[in-house]
Amino acid sequence: MHDAPxxxxxxxxxxxxLRRDAGALAALAVRPDARIAPFWRLxxxxxxxxxxxxxxxxxxxxxxxxxxxxxxxxxxxAGAPVLAAALDAEAEPAGLVPSARFMELREAAAAGMDAGExxxxxxARSALAWHATHRFCSQCGAPSTLxxxxxxxxxxxxxxxxxxRVSPVVIMLITRGDHTLLGRGPSWPERFYSCLAxxxxxxxxxxxxxxxxxxxxAGVVLGEVSFLMSQPWPFPSSLMLGVRAEALTxxxxxxxxxxxxxxxxxxxxxEAVFAGTHPLxxxxxxxxxxxxxxxxWLESLR
Amino acid sequence: MHDAPxxxxxxxxxxxxLRRDAGALAALAVRPDARIAPFWRLxxxxxxxxxxxxxxxxxxxxxxxxxxxxxxxxxxxAGAPVLAAALDAEAEPAGLVPSARFMELREAAAAGMDAGExxxxxxARSALAWHATHRFCSQCGAPSTLxxxxxxxxxxxxxxxxxxRVSPVVIMLITRGDHTLLGRGPSWPERFYSCLAxxxxxxxxxxxxxxxxxxxxAGVVLGEVSFLMSQPWPFPSSLMLGVRAEALTxxxxxxxxxxxxxxxxxxxxxEAVFAGTHPLxxxxxxxxxxxxxxxxWLESLR
Numbered sequence: 001m002h003d004a005p006x007x008x009x010x011x012x013x014x015x016x017x018l019r020r021d022a023g024a025l026a027a028l029a030v031r032p033d034a035r036i037a038p039f040w041r042l043x044x045x046x047x048x049x050x051x052x053x054x055x056x057x058x059x060x061x062x063x064x065x066x067x068x069x070x071x072x073x074x075x076x077x078a079g080a081p082v083l084a085a086a087l088d089a090e091a092e093p094a095g096l097v098p099s100a101r102f103m104e105l106r107e108a109a110a111a112g113m114d115a116g117e118x119x120x121x122x123x124a125r126s127a128l129a130w131h132a133t134h135r136f137c138s139q140c141g142a143p144s145t146l147x148x149x150x151x152x153x154x155x156x157x158x159x160x161x162x163x164x165r166v167s168p169v170v171i172m173l174i175t176r177g178d179h180t181l182l183g184r185g186p187s188w189p190e191r192f193y194s195c196l197a198x199x200x201x202x203x204x205x206x207x208x209x210x211x212x213x214x215x216x217x218a219g220v221v222l223g224e225v226s227f228l229m230s231q232p233w234p235f236p237s238s239l240m241l242g243v244r245a246e247a248l249t250x251x252x253x254x255x256x257x258x259x260x261x262x263x264x265x266x267x268x269x270x271e272a273v274f275a276g277t278h279p280l281x282x283x284x285x286x287x288x289x290x291x292x293x294x295x296x297w298l299e300s301l302r
Numbered sequence: 303m304h305d306a307p308x309x310x311x312x313x314x315x316x317x318x319x320l321r322r323d324a325g326a327l328a329a330l331a332v333r334p335d336a337r338i339a340p341f342w343r344l345x346x347x348x349x350x351x352x353x354x355x356x357x358x359x360x361x362x363x364x365x366x367x368x369x370x371x372x373x374x375x376x377x378x379x380a381g382a383p384v385l386a387a388a389l390d391a392e393a394e395p396a397g398l399v400p401s402a403r404f405m406e407l408r409e410a411a412a413a414g415m416d417a418g419e420x421x422x423x424x425x426a427r428s429a430l431a432w433h434a435t436h437r438f439c440s441q442c443g444a445p446s447t448l449x450x451x452x453x454x455x456x457x458x459x460x461x462x463x464x465x466x467r468v469s470p471v472v473i474m475l476i477t478r479g480d481h482t483l484l485g486r487g488p489s490w491p492e493r494f495y496s497c498l499a500x501x502x503x504x505x506x507x508x509x510x511x512x513x514x515x516x517x518x519x520a521g522v523v524l525g526e527v528s529f530l531m532s533q534p535w536p537f538p539s540s541l542m543l544g545v546r547a548e549a550l551t552x553x554x555x556x557x558x559x560x561x562x563x564x565x566x567x568x569x570x571x572x573e574a575v576f577a578g579t580h581p582l583x584x585x586x587x588x589x590x591x592x593x594x595x596x597x598x599w600l601e602s603l604r
Contacts, residue, residue, distance in 0.1 A: 007505065008507050008510075010505055010506065010510055014503070014514055016514070016518050017518070017557070020559075119505065120505075122504075122505050123503070123504055123505025123506075124505075126504030126505055127504055127505075130504065133440060133441050133462070134440040134441075135440070135441070135443075136438060136439065136440050136441065136442060136443035137438065137440075137443075138435060138436040138437070138438050138439075138440045138464075139435050139436075139437070139438065140438060141437075141438035141439075141443040141444070141445065142443070143443065151503070160435075162440075163469075163501065164503065164504050165467060165469075165504075166469065166470055166501075166502050166503065166504055166506075167465075167467075167468065168468055168470050168541050199465065199468075200468050200541060201316070201425070201453070201466065201468065202424075202425055202428030202429055202432065202466050202467075202468055202534065202536065202539045203309065203312055203421065203422075203424050203425025203426075203428055203429075203534045203536065204312065204425075204468075204534055204541075205310050205531075205532045205533060205534060206532040206541075207532075208310075208312055212316055212318070216318050216319070227529040227532075229507075230507045230508040230509075231507060232504065232505045232506055232507060234504065234505065237504045239470055239502060239506075239508075255319070257322075
């Protein structure tokens with residue numbers, strides 16, 4: 001179930017040509033085979049039915065609810081349209097689907113939701129979070145409107161087009177000999193350690209960003225940086241860029257605003273972390289790319 | 303000079319800790335050794351002096367000009383602060399530095415500007431372009447204010463923090479046997495062909511985005527996708543993610559909104575393109591990552 005990080009198995013054709021056709025989109029959205037995933041406060045509606053959480057869709061021809069935004073997510077392999085709708089209600093809407101409830105996507109993914117469904121909800125959550133925080137034009141301050149099935153906003157006042165934001169983040173498997181550097185943020189739950197990470201800035205290559213973050217957060221100087229894997233992370237809309245980096249220095253100088261602790265873990269310690277027997281640290285959850293970077297490293301040492 | 307794509311040689315320490323200290327920043331900016339790079343309408347001021355364009359800096363203690371935004375770019379290896387300032391004037395400001403002029407950064411980089419200087423201007427241009435288009439809070443529509451030396455904006459009305467946008471773009475060396483796929487946009491100058499590219503969307507991995515773009519723009523289905531190199535591209539603030547992809551299909555079906563033409567070029571043809579002897583196409587400029595993807599491919603075939 002967790003051979004890959006979460007949210008990396010998006011199964012729909014995004015149908016970009018369709019997005020340009022408002023009439024076709026409106027017709028798609030009310031088809032009986034259209035599936036609409038309701039969200040409330042960025043939490044998707046899920047059924048549990050005694051097993052892993054699954055999307056509690058509503059069919060397009062029976063969806064009647066005040067929605068702030070509806071986003072067209074794509075067409076599934078059987079030809080059915082899939083959409084997401086942000087419900088407007090102040091109080092949590094009840095009774096939409098019997099026995100379903102609104103659940104944080106992170107929680108649903110960690111509880112074993114199907115990888116394709118979790119990936120659909122990830123794209124939806126990022127798009128809906130973008131709408132929720134971009135209702136006004138950054139260029140002129142006027143209210144903007146949703147367009148292109150939710151993949152654009154238009155400003156009727158100044159004409160600016162806005163597109164959903166994706167924020168690249170470097171996340172680093174930093175190694176020195178058979179040790180790797182893990183840290184924990186000041187507000188993290190107890191015993192959580194993970195790979196260091198940070199948002200990329202304008203004007204940086206991926207290695208530039210990795211070098212800056214390792215230096216800033218932990219005082220560690222990096223040598224070679226190479227790319228390993230990417231993951232969309234919908235909290236709210238990051239692109240995780242997993243890299244491997246060789247440390248040239250060992251001494252750790254913490255930036256206390258960024259990290260409460262950072263330390264070098266030997267391979268044997270990381271194995272204990274994964275086995276749940278390390279006294280200090282627990283492993284990053286398999287939904288997170290850090291889990292897979294560390295697993296990759298353990299396997300590469302064998 | 304062009305062994306790497308442009309804008310990949312940023313030589314400053316970005317001094318993120320300093321950014322948090324408004325008093326220290328204000329003192330840095332007026333030091334005699336501080337260098338301020340003026341911009342007007344996103345064009346940097348450059349000297350030519352008969353050679354390649356170079357930044358026409360003003361010293362911090364002599365910089366007196368109405369500026370909309372000043373961005374702290376970092377500290378150079380000699381300890382001197384480097385900043386950029388967007389000049390407010392309606393008409394092009396003259397006489398700031400004798401014989402200097404405002405020039406498009408793309409033009410300056412193509413004319414052989416030092417790689418470190420071009421990279422400094424790239425970070426500056428992206429940050430200044432972000433300020434110019436984000437003077438209002440996307441959350442509530444109120445005017446926002448510059449903070450953290452230009453690496454943040456704050457909304458005094460609703461308290462939202464905004465950070466400079468970096469938009470990831472996949473750019474693809476698509477190959478099939480000894481052929482590669484190049485295309486040209488509908489508005490491109492004559493004979494310009496390059497690798498296909500497109501903005502990533504929320505919910506995508508890098509291979510997802512490559513597959514979607516190749517299918518949408520040219521109807522080509524991709525197999526394996528692997529990462530090659532990244533480049534910041536300051537027009538206005540992209541992160542180019544150069545990938546190699548194997549095509550599983552050959553037939554080209556153009557999306558005429560995206561491409562005026564796309565075709566398969568053999569290795570011999572790409573060599574002719576670089577030699578300037580191809581009847582149809584000219585090579586992407588060495589400032590662009592596409593140039594380096596194609597060069598990498600030619601060399602990998604040797």
